[in-house]
Amino acid sequence: MNTGIVIKNMNGYFYVQDGDGIVHECKVRGRLKKDKYSLLVGDYVEFSDENLIESILERHNSMVRPAVANIDQVVLVVAAHDPDINILLLDKMLVMIEHADIPIVLCINKYDLADDKTHEILELYQSVGYTVITTSAYMNTDIDKLRHVLSGKVTAFAGPSGVGKSSLLNAVDPKFSFQTGGISEKIKRGRHTTRHASLFSLDAHSFIMDTPGFSAIEFNDVSLERLPTLFPEFGDYVSDCKFSPCYHDHEPVCGVKTGIESGLIRESRYQSYMSIREEIKNQRKRF
Numbered sequence: 001m002n003t004g005i006v007i008k009n010m011n012g013y014f015y016v017q018d019g020d021g022i023v024h025e026c027k028v029r030g031r032l033k034k035d036k037y038s039l040l041v042g043d044y045v046e047f048s049d050e051n052l053i054e055s056i057l058e059r060h061n062s063m064v065r066p067a068v069a070n071i072d073q074v075v076l077v078v079a080a081h082d083p084d085i086n087i088l089l090l091d092k093m094l095v096m097i098e099h100a101d102i103p104i105v106l107c108i109n110k111y112d113l114a115d116d117k118t119h120e121i122l123e124l125y126q127s128v129g130y131t132v133i134t135t136s137a138y139m140n141t142d143i144d145k146l147r148h149v150l151s152g153k154v155t156a157f158a159g160p161s162g163v164g165k166s167s168l169l170n171a172v173d174p175k176f177s178f179q180t181g182g183i184s185e186k187i188k189r190g191r192h193t194t195r196h197a198s199l200f201s202l203d204a205h206s207f208i209m210d211t212p213g214f215s216a217i218e219f220n221d222v223s224l225e226r227l228p229t230l231f232p233e234f235g236d237y238v239s240d241c242k243f244s245p246c247y248h249d250h251e252p253v254c255g256v257k258t259g260i261e262s263g264l265i266r267e268s269r270y271q272s273y274m275s276i277r278e279e280i281k282n283q284r285k286r287f
């Protein structure tokens with residue numbers, strides 16, 4: 001029996017890459033068929049010499065949109081400028097990935113355009129505890145750092161449109177030719193309305209996925225109780241809250257609010273927290 005990872009699902013075939021980097025065009029064994037639609041890109045499978053998928057190995061995690069399994073990490077890309085970093089949007093994306101419980105590396109691209117404001121943002125997210133790398137696809141700067149982050153892992157690239165996700169991937173490996181410049185790619189995406197994500201192989205053990213930008217983030221799924229736990233830096237202070245659960249809002253004796261007053265928790269993060277909290281409350285009212 002052979003093993004490999006499903007990198008693409010097209011026209012009823014599953015494309016499975018083995019440990020030597022060879023891709024096999026596989027069908028699903030009859031008895032697995034009833035589960036056919038639950039077989040995801042990213043799944044590790046066993047397949048026969050006749051290219052029949054016999055079983056799915058244990059899954060570490062899965063996402064619905066995009067439909068993919070076993071993502072090791074998300075590289076969340078923003079740009080120093082053009083488009084400028086929108087702190088609230090960035091915090092919303094971080095919250096959604098934290099909610100999916102997937103490790104995050106923040107990448108500030110277009111660092112050739114960086115200024116004092118960019119350095120402040122870099123310092124802010126480092127202080128929160130995130131791994132932050134800075135790159136320039138344009139100047140080909142620090143692409144090695146990104147390659148190092150990607151090595152041996154299955155990585156989803158996420159981030160707003162135009163920040164340079166596709167440009168970065170092309171810089172990481174010259175064999176890639178992702179379309180850049182934004183618009184054309186979006187049209188392409190719209191026309192094909194791809195239902196399945198694909199993984200692109202960097203080497204036999206490293207895969208990447210270029211994820212559509214999070215254009216409409218909805219927090220339907222995130223409860224008011226869970227939200228504060230998705231801000232990792234709040235965790236050190238909740239033990240000083242008098243109430244449990246504490247929403248760190250109007251409650252007296254709140255560790256998080258004390259943390260903000262003493263400058264240990266950043267004001268902008270708390271503002272994002274309160275904005276998202278309001279958004280969740282308003283979504284509730286509509287139903």
Ligand SMILES: Nc1nc2c(ncn2[C@@H]2O[C@H](COP(=O)(O)OP(=O)(O)OP(=O)(O)O)[C@@H](O)[C@H]2O)c(=O)[nH]1
Nearest residue numbers: 110136137138161162163164165166167180181182
């Ligand atoms: N100055 C500068 N421009 C860059 C850099 N990286 C990418 N760009 C430019 O930014 C624009 C958008 O880059 P893309 O790679 O298409 O961005 P994307 O994130 O893939 O965008 P979508 O596919 O729409 O989500 C292009 O015109 C790139 O040439 C960089 O490091 N510095």
Ligand SMILES: [Mg+2]
Nearest residue numbers: 165166179185
């Ligand atoms: Mg792109």
Ligand SMILES: [Zn+2]
Nearest residue numbers: 241246248254
């Ligand atoms: Zn509190």
